[in-house]
Amino acid sequence: MWTWFHKLASPPHFYRIAGLTIPWFSWPALILILVGLYGGLVLAPMDYQQGEGFRIFYVHVPSAIMSMFIYSTMAIAAGIGLIWRMKLAHAVAAASAPIGAWFTFCALATGSLWGKPMWGTWWVWDARLTSELILLFLYLGFIALRSSIEDPQRADRSAAVLALVGVINLPVIHYSVVWWNSLHQGSTMFNPGAMSIQMKWPALAMLFGFMLYYGAVLFVRLRAEVIRRERNAAWLREELAR
Amino acid sequence: MNLSDFFYMGGYAAFLWPAYGLVLSVLVYNVWSARRAHQEARRAAVRRLQMEETRS
Numbered sequence: 001m002w003t004w005f006h007k008l009a010s011p012p013h014f015y016r017i018a019g020l021t022i023p024w025f026s027w028p029a030l031i032l033i034l035v036g037l038y039g040g041l042v043l044a045p046m047d048y049q050q051g052e053g054f055r056i057f058y059v060h061v062p063s064a065i066m067s068m069f070i071y072s073t074m075a076i077a078a079g080i081g082l083i084w085r086m087k088l089a090h091a092v093a094a095a096s097a098p099i100g101a102w103f104t105f106c107a108l109a110t111g112s113l114w115g116k117p118m119w120g121t122w123w124v125w126d127a128r129l130t131s132e133l134i135l136l137f138l139y140l141g142f143i144a145l146r147s148s149i150e151d152p153q154r155a156d157r158s159a160a161v162l163a164l165v166g167v168i169n170l171p172v173i174h175y176s177v178v179w180w181n182s183l184h185q186g187s188t189m190f191n192p193g194a195m196s197i198q199m200k201w202p203a204l205a206m207l208f209g210f211m212l213y214y215g216a217v218l219f220v221r222l223r224a225e226v227i228r229r230e231r232n233a234a235w236l237r238e239e240l241a242r
Numbered sequence: 243m244n245l246s247d248f249f250y251m252g253g254y255a256a257f258l259w260p261a262y263g264l265v266l267s268v269l270v271y272n273v274w275s276a277r278r279a280h281q282e283a284r285r286a287a288v289r290r291l292q293m294e295e296t297r298s
Contacts (some may be wrong), residue, residue: 033269037262042248051253059265098275102268110261117257213269220276224283231290240288 009088011226012235018219018226025216032209036062039202048198056114061189062207063105067135068170070100070214074142075167080158087229088222090156093163094146095221099214101139108132119183126185127176131169138166152229 047054053162074096079087111129112122123129142159149155177186188194189203230236251258 043260046252051254053254053258055251055254056258056261059261063265099272102272106265106268109264113257113261113264117254195269217272217276220273220280224276224280227280227283227287230287236287237291240291 009086011088011233012229013240014088014228014237015223018223022219025212025219029209029212031204031218032212036202036206036209038158039205044199044202046198050118053114053117054157056110057188058203058206060107060110060114061203062210063103063110064132065099065189065207066106066210066214067104067132068173069211070096070103070164071135071170072161076115076130078163081156082160082164086192087156088226090160091222091225092218093142093160094156095152095218095225096214097139097142097146099217099221101136101143103210104132104136104139108136110219115183126183127180128173128182129174131173131176134169135141135166135173138162142166 010137036058040055044055044058046052074093077092078091080086081093082195109131111132115124116122145162146155146159149158176182177184186194189200189207227236249255259277
């Protein structure tokens with residue numbers, strides 16, 4: 001098991017295996033997202049309070065969950081990188097950050113587009129919205145910190161510390177609708193019985209589609225990171241000659 | 243349901259379609275930018291290796 005793990009973590013192996021794995025993520029992702037779109041826009045019944053407007057749910061909630069899921073992955077990878085000095089783990093954190101930042105942006109923007117017709121405002125400084133905005137700043141701070149430090153190892157370590165400190169924000173986002181009196185509605189995805197299965201399944205399809213999509217994009221970015229970090233190795237010479 | 247009803251979305255079209263459009267464009271952009279980063283890294287590595295060869 002450990003030898004297998006070490007082998008996978010070696011750059012040439014990882015580069016090749018990641019390349020072979022990408023289609024196994026990207027095609028199911030595409031299919032699930034298309035199914036989720038059709039289910040959410042056409043098949044799912046209309047909400048009795050919010051009418052057709054509630055259909056923003058199917059892009060908003062999966063994006064928001066992804067914004068937190070990717071941050072958790074990034075922080076765990078950063079932690080592994082700090083403790084075991086594993087370069088590939090730092091690369092996972094670095095490659096995740098831009099994807100996570102974009103999902104956070106999507107969650108905020110679609111939330112704003114949902115808030116306007118339902119609450120009558122694009123934005124309120126409420127606990128849920130503010131903590132999600134802080135998440136975006138954490139991602140951007142992580143990216144900026146990495147790019148501002150010349151030495152890659154120091155950049156890895158400093159950014160990892162930032163990522164770990166930012167983890168405090170995750171429970172704040174999740175429980176913000178419980179702890180504070182919020183304009184934002186409570187959780188429907190994680191609350192059994194809050195939503196009928198006819199309404200819920202397209203969101204789940206979309207969420208799993210987004211997760212596989214993240215896997216695919218992450219692997220493409222990781223391959224770039226592996227090349228960037230590898231200095232004059234024979235395998236790279238061979239790989240690039242192809 | 244006919245097609246114009248579908249696009250009208252019960253009056254929420256002005257909010258719903260931008261939301262979907264935005265998320266889908268972000269998804270496409272992320273794929274494009276990741277692939278570009280990969281290609282860019284490959285090109286930079288080729289240059290790096292060539293420099294090392296001419297030096298040695």
